[in-house]
């Protein structure tokens with residue numbers, strides 16, 4: 001395997017200092033200081049032991065921490081104020097060094113990330129007054145946050161409005177990627193493309209989903225990266241986030257693989273492709289695949305600064321409705337079908353989401369990141385799962401991932417059957433029984449003049465997919 005490398009990846013992990021990392025992190029905290037006057041404290045989180053402390057569950061530092069600290073420290077906090085960064089972390093104990101090897105000390109870590117000052121973790125207690133923070137998912141750190149700040153930490157809590165102010169500032173910064181971020185995101189995308197190519201190529205030689213997953217994640221692991229989310233590698237593509245891998249592959253199956261890498265510093269990719277296990281799409285699979293691909297291509301062609309992401313979602317809905325009318329599955333005028341959410345019977349999720357340090361970037365902030373101030377989720381069947389409803393800006397990275405699924409819980413639902421009885425040709429639909437789920441997903445950077453598809457190297461066209469699989 002030819003292993004890709006990036007400069008940022010190699011340098012951030014050497015003990016030396018990487019001037020571009022230090023400068024990039026400095027710029028981020030200076031920009032934060034322009035948006036928020038309070039001090040900000042961000043915790044990294046800490047390891048959780050499985051059954052004894054040294055048998056650790058996989059650790060992932062908090063993304064807000066990573067954004068300003070740059071590297072995945074654990075049991076650390078940073079205090080950001082007036083554009084300066086103070087690092088709070090303890091030196092490793094001799095016992096930890098015995099079991100896990102030597103690590104840089106506090107001063108060395110501080111130098112690596114360009115900290116203005118460094119302190120032992122215990123010193124943080126005296127520097128928390130008036131600080132804003134963001135709640136961590138891990139309970140132990142969350143309790144520490146509340147205890148040290150001496151207040152509940154929550155975006156919605158009355159007493160914690162400064163946390164909401166911080167969340168809004170973080171969204172402003174993190175939703176438009178800088179060069180430091182883009183370098184990492186491109187690397188995650190490139191490795192993920194290779195993982196998908198490996199998955200397609202191995203399919204003819206294996207008999208289970210698990211083996212394809214192994215080949216795909218093997219590429220990610222061989223680059224010393226991790227998965228940005230639990231891989232979806234399934235012949236049951238109608239289960240949107242299927243995380244089981246035990247099925248045998250059958251010749252007529254479609255394999256849906258939604259697999260993305262995460263760089264060592266936490267930056268994600270998110271790619272989905274769907275391919276025929278046999279190497280050849282059936283004619284019905286081709287028909288539906290072309291509809292989804294049309295939606296994918298039309299949406300990407302419309303992306304540019306200023307465009308409303310919800311309009312992109314509705315465009316995907318319209319293209320899918322049009323395609324399904326042409327195939328005789330839906331009946332009526334496509335615009336009218338979208339207005340009553342008939343497309344959502346087959347495309348029940350949003351067309352995509354923000355991508356960055358997390359695969360659904362900043363969704364720990366609820367809809368503060370995804371939804372423009374003053375907007376909230378629709379309760380419409382066809383819009384409720386839309387995760388992003390903002391005008392696009394250059395520097396944003398979004399996924400475009402239309403799909404078609406035959407979800408039994410939707411298609412057999414008595415209320416839906418009744419509501420959509422006149423617009424679905426249920427008999428015609430039975431002819432497409434070999435299409436359980438198709439999704440095509442790419443990662444698209446909004447630029448000043450349009451877009452750059454970071455995952456464009458991975459084909460989407462039927463003939464190219466067939467040739468890779470065969």
Ligand code: GLY
Pocket residue numbers: 229258270271359
């Ligand atoms: N990659 C999974 C998702 O976007 O939900």
Ligand code: MN
Pocket residue numbers: 270352353399401441
């Ligand atoms: Mn996605």
